Amino acid sequence: MNFIIAGVQKAGTTALFDYLSDIPAYALSATKEVHFFDDESVDWAAPDYEPYHAQFDWTGEAIRGEATPIYLYWPRCLERIAAYNSDVRLIVMLRDPVERxxxxxxxxxxxxxxxQPFSWCIRQGRRRLFDAEPWGAHREFSYVERGFYGEQIERLYGLFPREQVLLLQADDLRRDPNTALGRVSDFLGAPAPAPVEHRNVHVGQDVGGALAGEDVSYLREIYAEDMARLARLTGVSFW
Structure with missing residues (x-):
């Protein structure tokens, strides 16, 4: 395995996977989100990697990769990836955590x-994670928790050298996909891709009305310290 798009959910990982799937230099997983390293049914003391490897075509010299955006967030995923292949390259796509x-x-x-309504979910609804397994993590209700990028990137940098990590912003891929794809190709040592046309992939349904200003302010206050940490680590800032 050469690379993994490891995060974050709702930040353009599906669009990036879709773009890369059209480039001959890459051989991507049969399923976009493989969900191997977050599978708690695996015996991680002695993991069987055959089901994971079955997702890929191993013929030829293509650059192989997958995209499962929960990996950055889910407990112990990054450690499992490091144990599998400490040389793997990791792509992390980021988006304003409030919008995410x-x-x-x-x-x-x-x-x-x-x-439940969004305003309840980001306040009282966070208590639902206390009853989750693993404790404090939830696949569906982790609206706030997945946005603590600084904490997650710091953990990532503690396991992998920075030169093995590429950070991209969702807005950059949306506004200028050719430049973003060029950065990915440089990072992975692939030939420069042919120019592409912008495409909309996995556009969400229009539910819930508009995002309330008081919810934006509330979340920005929650994220303030972590956003400062992210800026110190990476230079990335959303506000």
């Missing part, structure tokens, strides 16, 4: 997994 949380909630609402 709102988009995440809209997705879960449209799926029928979430029945």
């Amino acid at each position: 949380a709102w988009s995440h909630w809209r997705m879960e609402t449209s799926r029928g997994a979430e029945m």
